[in-house]
Amino acid sequence: MSxxxxxPAPRRFGAVNWRGxxxxxxxxxxxxxxxxxxxLGGPCISSLLLLAVFVLAAGGAGQMAPGIALAEFLVPGxxxxxxxxxxxxxxxxxxLDDKLEGMIGDILAAPLSPLEILAGYVLPAVTSGLMTxxxxxxxxxxxxxxxxxxLGALMGFALAAALLFALLGTxxxxxxxxxxxxxxxxxxxxxxxxxxSGTFFTLSSLPEAARPLIALNPVFHAVGGVRYALTGxxxxxxxxxxxLLGGPILFLWFLVWRLFATGYKIKP
Amino acid sequence: xxxxxxxxxPPAPRLIGRVNGRGLWTLYVKEVRRFLNVFxxxxxxxxxxxxxxLAIFTLALGRSxxxxxxxxxxxxxxxxxxxxxxxxxxxxxxxSSIVISKVQGNIVDLLMPPLSPWExxxxxxxxxxxxxxxxxxxxxxxxxxFVPLSIHAPLFxxxxxxxxxLMLALLGMIGxxxxxxxxxxxxxxxxxxxxxxxxSGTFYSIERLPESWHFVALLNPFFYVIDGFRYGFIGHxxxxxxxxxxxxxxxNLGLWTLAHRMIATGYRLKP
Numbered sequence: 001m002s003x004x005x006x007x008p009a010p011r012r013f014g015a016v017n018w019r020g021x022x023x024x025x026x027x028x029x030x031x032x033x034x035x036x037x038x039x040l041g042g043p044c045i046s047s048l049l050l051l052a053v054f055v056l057a058a059g060g061a062g063q064m065a066p067g068i069a070l071a072e073f074l075v076p077g078x079x080x081x082x083x084x085x086x087x088x089x090x091x092x093x094x095x096l097d098d099k100l101e102g103m104i105g106d107i108l109a110a111p112l113s114p115l116e117i118l119a120g121y122v123l124p125a126v127t128s129g130l131m132t133x134x135x136x137x138x139x140x141x142x143x144x145x146x147x148x149x150x151l152g153a154l155m156g157f158a159l160a161a162a163l164l165f166a167l168l169g170t171x172x173x174x175x176x177x178x179x180x181x182x183x184x185x186x187x188x189x190x191x192x193x194x195x196x197s198g199t200f201f202t203l204s205s206l207p208e209a210a211r212p213l214i215a216l217n218p219v220f221h222a223v224g225g226v227r228y229a230l231t232g233x234x235x236x237x238x239x240x241x242x243x244l245l246g247g248p249i250l251f252l253w254f255l256v257w258r259l260f261a262t263g264y265k266i267k268p
Numbered sequence: 269x270x271x272x273x274x275x276x277x278p279p280a281p282r283l284i285g286r287v288n289g290r291g292l293w294t295l296y297v298k299e300v301r302r303f304l305n306v307f308x309x310x311x312x313x314x315x316x317x318x319x320x321x322l323a324i325f326t327l328a329l330g331r332s333x334x335x336x337x338x339x340x341x342x343x344x345x346x347x348x349x350x351x352x353x354x355x356x357x358x359x360x361x362x363x364s365s366i367v368i369s370k371v372q373g374n375i376v377d378l379l380m381p382p383l384s385p386w387e388x389x390x391x392x393x394x395x396x397x398x399x400x401x402x403x404x405x406x407x408x409x410x411x412x413x414f415v416p417l418s419i420h421a422p423l424f425x426x427x428x429x430x431x432x433x434l435m436l437a438l439l440g441m442i443g444x445x446x447x448x449x450x451x452x453x454x455x456x457x458x459x460x461x462x463x464x465x466x467x468s469g470t471f472y473s474i475e476r477l478p479e480s481w482h483f484v485a486l487l488n489p490f491f492y493v494i495d496g497f498r499y500g501f502i503g504h505x506x507x508x509x510x511x512x513x514x515x516x517x518x519x520n521l522g523l524w525t526l527a528h529r530m531i532a533t534g535y536r537l538k539p
Contacts, residue, residue, distance in 0.1 A: 036452065042458045049463055053471040055413035058329050180306055187313035195320040 011113065020112045021120055028124025032090055032131070039128060040135055043082040047136045048192055050078055051143060056202070062263075066231045075140035077199035078228040079133050082159055084219060087129030087165035088172075088190050095121055095173025104266050114261035118170070118253075126159070126165035135160055138169065149232040157225030160245040164218055167252035174259050176268065198223050203235045218245050284382055292387045295378070299395020303361055310361075314353045314403050315410045321349055322411065326472065336473050337504040347498040348470035351432055352405045355493065358400030358436040359443075359461050362392055366444030367453050369539065375537060385532040389441070396437025397430065406430055411526035417501060424509075431516040432493040436461070436525035436537045445530045445537060464490045474506040489519050 032039050051074055058070050098104040106199040107117060138148070148154065172185045197219035205210060214220050221241025260266075270369075285289075303310040326342045369375040378388060411417060419425055438463075439526040447453040468490035477485060485491050491510030499505040531537065 035451075038454055038458070045458055046462065052323075054328065056476050058332060059472075059476050116436040180309060183309045183313065187309070187316055191317060192320060195324055199445065200324040205331060206508075207326045210420040243525055 011111075017112055020110055021116050022107050024107070024112070024117070024120030025039060025123045026196070027103075028090070028094060028121065029127055031094065032124065032128045035154070039086065040132060043086060043132050044135055047078045047082055048139060051075070051140070069145070070232055070252060071140075071144035072146060072231050073202075073233075074200065074229045075137070075144040075146060075195075077223050079117065079137045080158070080219065080223045081194045081197070081199045081225050083129045083133030083158060084134050084161050084165040084194055085190065086132035087125050087162040088169040089184070090128035090170025091121055091166040091174040092127035092176070092182055092185070093169075094124075095170055096176050096179070099173065099266060100179075108263070108267065113217070114257055117260050120255065121170050121173075122163070122166045122256075125169055129162035130158060134161070146155050146230045147232070148230065150229040151247050152229075153238065154224050154229035156242070157245070158231065160242070160249065161222035161226075164222075164252070165243060167249065167256055170256050171252060174256070174264060177265070193217055193219050198235070216244075217249055221245055225242055239259040275465040282382075285409040288382055288387055291381055291383045294385065295388070296390030296394045297400075299365060299392055300398050301400050302365060302395070310357065310399060311403060311406050314357055315407050317488070318349045318353045318407045319410050319414070322346065322414065337342060337445065337498075337506070339502045339504070340405070343417070344473070344498070345471065345501060346411045346415045346417060347492050347501040350407050350467045351402050351428070351494055351497040352470050352533055354400040355428065355432050355436040355465055355490070356461065358433040359397040359401040359440040359457070360439030361446040362396035362437045363447070363453050363456070364440075365392060366393065366441060366446050367450060370444070370448075371450065378536075379537060385528050389438075389442070389528050390533050392441055393434060393437040393524075393527070397433040400433025400437065401524050402427060404433075406532070409443070419501060420503035421500045421507065425498060426500075428493060428497040428500060431520055432497065435489065435516065435523060436495070438527050439521065441527045442530065444524065445527075445535060464488070469494050469506065473534050489515060493517060 044096070051071065054074055055070060097106075100106065105121070112120065169188075172182060176182045176185070196214065198214065199218050199219070203214070205215060221236075221238075221244050224234060224236055224241055225238055228238060270517070293361070322342065322345060325345055330341055333341045335341070369378060383391070408417065443453055443456045447456070468488055469485065474495075475487050476481060486507055492507060492515050495505050495507050496512040496516070498510060499509060530533075
């Protein structure tokens with residue numbers, strides 16, 4: 001009798017609230033599928049358009065570097081550009097939307113640790129980026145003669161770029177107060193990082209002075225790595241590039257984790 | 269108990285002449301302020317994006333493509349990119365204005381005032397044209413820092429700038445009236461406007477197309493927009509200039525009639 005009268009025992013979680021995390025991740029991934037028309041269709045169309053106008057504009061003069069045709073050079077670049085953009089968008093948009101609509105309260109009130117909340121936003125964005133990238137790679141394969149040289153490099157660099165931009169997107173989502181801020185970050189930071197990254201041109205076509213600058217852009221190394229994996233053509237060594245991706249990822253992971261823990265702009 | 273009879277008489281309706289000048293001007297100013305308020309998104313962002321396009325295309329192809337249409341690749345590219353930014357922004361302005369008003373329900377504030385359908389069409393389209401022209405100016409200014417731009421035929425530049433902006437502003441209105449949700453208009457932008465503006469000769473001369481596609485390209489009004497505008501700068505056109513001038517006027521007349529008709533009948537605007 002006395003056992004029934006007492007308050008219910010608190011639910012127990014192990015070290016990780018797996019069910020909570022899974023729910024949060026699935027919510028993000030489902031959001032991507034629900035809007036596949038935009039999240040997937042839009043990037044596919046714009047990638048094909050970019051590829052088409054480049055090939056048409058080049059006419060017959062289609063060799064970017066010795067032994068590599070224009071389309072083969074471009075496809076890995078476009079894939080990585082869209083992958084990074086999708087990872088950013090699918091992180092920043094949900095975070096900011098939840099924040100502005102007040103839904104973030106539901107997530108903060110749930111028994112989830114800051115690290116689990118962070119993962120709950122970042123993992124769906126990484127998945128979105130990878131799915132978008134894969135779809136475009138599949139399309140690109142129809143138009144470019146790509147050969148897989150290094151599966152490890154392909155997966156590693158794709159994952160690193162998706163993770164970096166998903167973290168960046170989460171950060172921007174937390175920082176932004178209005179949609180305008182999000183658009184500013186996208187137009188003035190993400191697009192320039194993506195476009196000025198060797199996505200569309202070789203290092204040697206840049207003026208001498210700009211070459212060290214572009215080497216600081218993590219997207220440049222991500223594009224370089226994936227291009228090597230798909231064509232066997234590498235402009236720079238892969239290893240320092242991997243460090244330039246890994247460093248910012250660790251830093252941003254720590255930063256955004258602390259922001260969730262302290263409730264930066266999300267707790268009253 | 270009876271109030272003086274003068275008070276019982278309803279107020280005389282305000283007399284508006286043939287044109288509700290104040291109403292039209294107010295609507296136009298509202299449409300312009302709407303985008304000037306967020307000028308970083310509506311003017312600076314297009315400039316940055318267009319300059320990035322210029323950069324990647326000249327870096328990637330500048331060495332292998334020396335001459336197009338008798339001028340350097342960058343000079344060929346610049347006018348096309350300017351007009352591409354103009355049309356995309358003219359479309360975005362009118363379409364977003366109408367869709368947002370519809371979704372939020374404040375479209376009644378447009379339909380209630382004593383504004384005739386043609387005044388509504390002119391006021392909203394005028395806002396889109398202004399955005400297009402301002403974007404063109406800002407982008408052109410940015411480009412002139414990197415590419416030597418000289419104007420060969422100023423009237424052609426002006427005619428095509430105004431008509432291109434008007435064409436897309438009207439299309440934006442039509443699309444905005446047709447769309448019921450934001451998705452619809454985003455789909456039109458992604459799957460119609462962007463492909464047309466990309467594949468209409470901004471980046472390449474029509475001679476680059478396979479022979480059988482020339483005919484298709486010549487049917488595309490966007491092609492004449494870009495070709496005529498570019499002629500104004502570099503003095504070289506791929507297609508016929510006269511056809512372009514006449515076609516743009518005819519297309520705009522047709523679009524105007526359609527937009528006017530939609531507003532007059534209240535298609536998807538009035539319950």
